[in-house]
Amino acid sequence: xxxxxxxxxxxxxxxxxxxxxxxxxxxxxxxxxxxxxxxxxxxxxxxxxxxxxxxxxxxxxxxxxxxxxxxxxxxxxxxxxxxxxxxxxxxxxxxxxxxxxxxxxxxxxxxxxxxxxxxxxxxxxxxxxxxxxxxxxxxxxxxxxxxxxxxxxxxxxxxxxxxxxxxxxxxxxxxxxxxxxxxxxxxxxxxxxxxxxxxxxxxxxxxxxxxxxxxxxxxxxxxxxxxxxxxxxxxxxxxxxxxxxxxxxxxxxxxxxxxxxxxxxxxxxxxxxxxxxxxxxxxxxxxxxxxxxxxxxxxxxxxxxxxxxxxxxxxxxxxxxxxxxxxxxxxxx
Amino acid sequence: xxxxxxxxxxxxxxxxxxxxxxxxxxxxxxxxxxxxxxxxxxxxxxxxxxxxxxxxxxxxxxxxxxxxxxxxxxxxxxxxxxxxxxxxxxxxxxxxxxxxxxxxxxxxxxxxxxxxxxxxxxxxxxxxxxxxxxxxxxxxxxxxxxxxxxxxxxxxxxxxxxxxxxxxxxxxxxxxxxxxxxxxxxxxxxxxxxxxxxxxxxxxxxxxxxxxxxxxxxxxxxxxxxxxxxxxxxxxxxxxxxxxxxxxxxxxxxxxxxxxxxxxxxxxxxxxxxxxxxxxxxxxxxxxxxxxxxxxxxxxxxxxxxxxxxxxxxxxxxxxxxxxxxxxxxxxx
DNA sequence: CTGTTAGCGCTTTCAT
DNA sequence: ATGAAAGCGCTAACAG
Numbered sequence: 172x173x174x175x176x177x178x179x180x181x182x183x184x185x186x187x188x189x190x191x192x193x194x195x196x197x198x199x200x201x202x203x204x205x206x207x208x209x210x211x212x213x214x215x216x217x218x219x220x221x222x223x224x225x226x227x228x229x230x231x232x233x234x235x236x237x238x239x240x241x242x243x244x245x246x247x248x249x250x251x252x253x254x255x256x257x258x259x260x261x262x263x264x265x266x267x268x269x270x271x272x273x274x275x276x277x278x279x280x281x282x283x284x285x286x287x288x289x290x291x292x293x294x295x296x297x298x299x300x301x302x303x304x305x306x307x308x309x310x311x312x313x314x315x316x317x318x319x320x321x322x323x324x325x326x327x328x329x330x331x332x333x334x335x336x337x338x339x340x341x342x343x344x345x346x347x348x349x350x351x352x353x354x355x356x357x358x359x360x361x362x363x364x365x366x367x368x369x370x371x372x373x374x375x376x377x378x379x380x381x382x383x384x385x386x387x388x389x390x391x392x393x394x395x396x397x398x399x400x401x402x403x404x405x406x407x408x409x410x411x412x413x414x415x416x417x418x419x420x421x422x423x424x425x426x427x428x429x430x431x432x433x434x435x436x437x438x439x440x441x442x443x444x445x446x447x448x449x450x451x452x453x454x455x456x457x458x459x460x461x462x463x464x465x466x467x468x469x470x471x472x473x474x475x476x477x478x479x480x481x482x483x484x485x486x487x488x489x490x491x492x493x494x495x496x497x498x499x500x501x502x503x504x
Numbered sequence: 505x506x507x508x509x510x511x512x513x514x515x516x517x518x519x520x521x522x523x524x525x526x527x528x529x530x531x532x533x534x535x536x537x538x539x540x541x542x543x544x545x546x547x548x549x550x551x552x553x554x555x556x557x558x559x560x561x562x563x564x565x566x567x568x569x570x571x572x573x574x575x576x577x578x579x580x581x582x583x584x585x586x587x588x589x590x591x592x593x594x595x596x597x598x599x600x601x602x603x604x605x606x607x608x609x610x611x612x613x614x615x616x617x618x619x620x621x622x623x624x625x626x627x628x629x630x631x632x633x634x635x636x637x638x639x640x641x642x643x644x645x646x647x648x649x650x651x652x653x654x655x656x657x658x659x660x661x662x663x664x665x666x667x668x669x670x671x672x673x674x675x676x677x678x679x680x681x682x683x684x685x686x687x688x689x690x691x692x693x694x695x696x697x698x699x700x701x702x703x704x705x706x707x708x709x710x711x712x713x714x715x716x717x718x719x720x721x722x723x724x725x726x727x728x729x730x731x732x733x734x735x736x737x738x739x740x741x742x743x744x745x746x747x748x749x750x751x752x753x754x755x756x757x758x759x760x761x762x763x764x765x766x767x768x769x770x771x772x773x774x775x776x777x778x779x780x781x782x783x784x785x786x787x788x789x790x791x792x793x794x795x796x797x798x799x800x801x802x803x804x805x806x807x808x809x810x811x812x813x814x815x816x817x818x819x820x821x822x823x824x825x826x827x828x829x830x831x832x833x834x835x836x837x
Numbered sequence: 838c839t840g841t842t843a844g845c846g847c848t849t850t851c852a853t
Numbered sequence: 854a855t856g857a858a859a860g861c862g863c864t865a866a867c868a869g
Contacts, residue, residue, distance in 0.1 A: 186847080
């Protein structure tokens with residue numbers, strides 16, 4: 172790989188001049204002929220500035236990190252796509268840090284050793300001390316898809332509206348007994364979705380019964396267990412609102428095992444739409460969330476923070492929408 | 505962030521000594537008392553070596569890149585998990601470069617500007633000149649899940665065995681008319697899988713008919729179109745072998761639209777197993793491939809290359825296995 | 838047992 | 854219109 176020094180020897184000009192030409196230094200006055208010669212040799216030698224040197228000098232890596240629980244989860248891949256697209260558009264690359272299989276909170280190293288210029292954190296289990304450590308690090312961070320009492324740097328979806336929309340859909344179909352399989356209650360998104368469920372019930376003069384809420388993790392296995400519990404312990408509801416796509420899949424699996432027919436015996440709506448929801452049989456009615464935009468906006472927030480040196484306030488990305496498919500149907504006696 | 509210099513001032517010793525202590529320099533002779541004092545202050549100040557400085561000095565980033573077509577594709581997320589796990593185990597982090605939405609061949613920049621120490625390339629469309637550029641860069645690379653005539657640096661699955669296994673399964677079930685929806689024929693994996701299909705037919709005294717092979721891309725949409733074509737133009741086969749999970753999903757979608765019942769009207773087996781195959785209705789019979797191991801071994805290859813400065817020869821990761829589910833059934837007249 | 842020195846490749850301020 | 858010099862934080866060879 173060619174270095175500035177080598178180029179400078181060929182062109183017969185000082186390295187610093189080349190640097191200034193390449194970085195479009197406006198204050199630089201230079202003969203058009205030398206500029207041309209420089210540009211030409213740069214092209215000929217296929218020169219690429221050494222990123223490591225530049226990083227050290229500028230104290231900046233032009234990398235953002237995103238911490239996610241599991242890269243296999245389609246929810247995160249959509250967020251990542253948005254984040255990456257916005258990052259790239261601004262000259263940054265995105266380092267994906269999947270917590271799957273890693274020591275807890277190890278991601279802090281990304282910040283401490285200057286691996287990244289800023290961090291998007293889409294992890295559920297954020298402890299208070301971690302927030303403090305992040306804040307003391309002086310590097311920008313933003314909590315994606317969740318809130319935390321100790322920080323105002325967040326970008327979230329309108330989970331409450333989504334929960335309400337899902338529940339209203341089931342109510343409109345005439346369902347009376349609607350069970351919600353919620354996410355883990357330590358996750359803000361789960362709380363908001365549950366809240367939306369409650370609001371929809373309330374506005375339609377339904378009684379809220381805590382027995383109709385089963386807590387689950389955002390995983391297939393946990394959704395499966397939750398649904399089995401519902402089947403075992405309760406009179407079967409006529410409709411299910413699953414707080415997340417993986418929970419919905421797990422619930423479907425349990426229903427299948429117990430030969431419960433969807434939507435004849437029970438309707439189900441899932442939160443988050445993904446590429447295979449329309450291929451399931453029956454196809455799954457979902458609430459589509461603007462995950463890509465969530466990623467985009469999270470990066471926008473953090474870049475603003477990096478440039479202006481001040482955190483932008485919490486943002487909510489609106490835009491939950493119902494995608495009606497086969498898994499929900501009118502309630503018939 | 506504390507620097508070596510700061511620590512050295514506190515301890516009252518030269519920066520380089522601290523460096524040597526932290527890097528476990530065996531040739532270093534030092535008083536236990538000073539070593540202790542150093543270690544203690546390092547811990548107290550929560551010192552982390554500055555990665556950018558180290559990178560520049562060592563001419564090494566301890567990052568590997570992996571180039572994939574699309575991060576949303578579950579096939580790649582399994583490969584990534586394996587690659588990341590092996591990379592982390594060796595002190596490397598993995599930069600995921602998803603080509604989705606990027607300019608073609610732009611990933612070469614990762615190598616040229618020293619962003620990564622080596623590159624795993626799991627992209628289908630690798631042109632000859634790109635291989636040449638990669639080779640001239642002198643940085644290690646390995647082609648993952650594909651071969652290329654101009655390079656021996658590859659790690660692949662046993663796609664031929666997988667194609668054979670899938671086809672044999674359908675033959676054993678008594679199917680006579682088995683159509684293969686193949687991957688793009690410029691991809692080595694597609695060629696191998698087709699080859700396996702042919703071998704299985706041949707060994708069972710079936711005639712191979714090229715009309716029974718429909719070429720497709722490794723995408724849902726393309727699988728969908730391929731299946732529609734099969735439905736429209738041909739007498740319907742009794743069994744389908746889809747060269748990839750996404751193709752299988754697309755085919756299922758087309759069948760659903762045309763109210764073709766699986767497995768009553770037609771059996772289907774897909775290649776690659778993923779988290780939702782068992783939840784589909786009917787659940788999908790698949791060939792499970794060792795994608796995680798593919799990732800692991802690709803990283804092993806490249807690390808060996810980085811350390812020994814010489815490429816390890818092409819590797820095949822064996823271990824395709826049949827997962828029998830509901831989508832394939834005995835052929836009945 | 839510890840200090841000195843040089844330098845990785847780049848950017849930026851100041852001097853000419 | 855261009856050159857010189859300093860320095861980012863670290864490591865490694867060599868000196869004492």
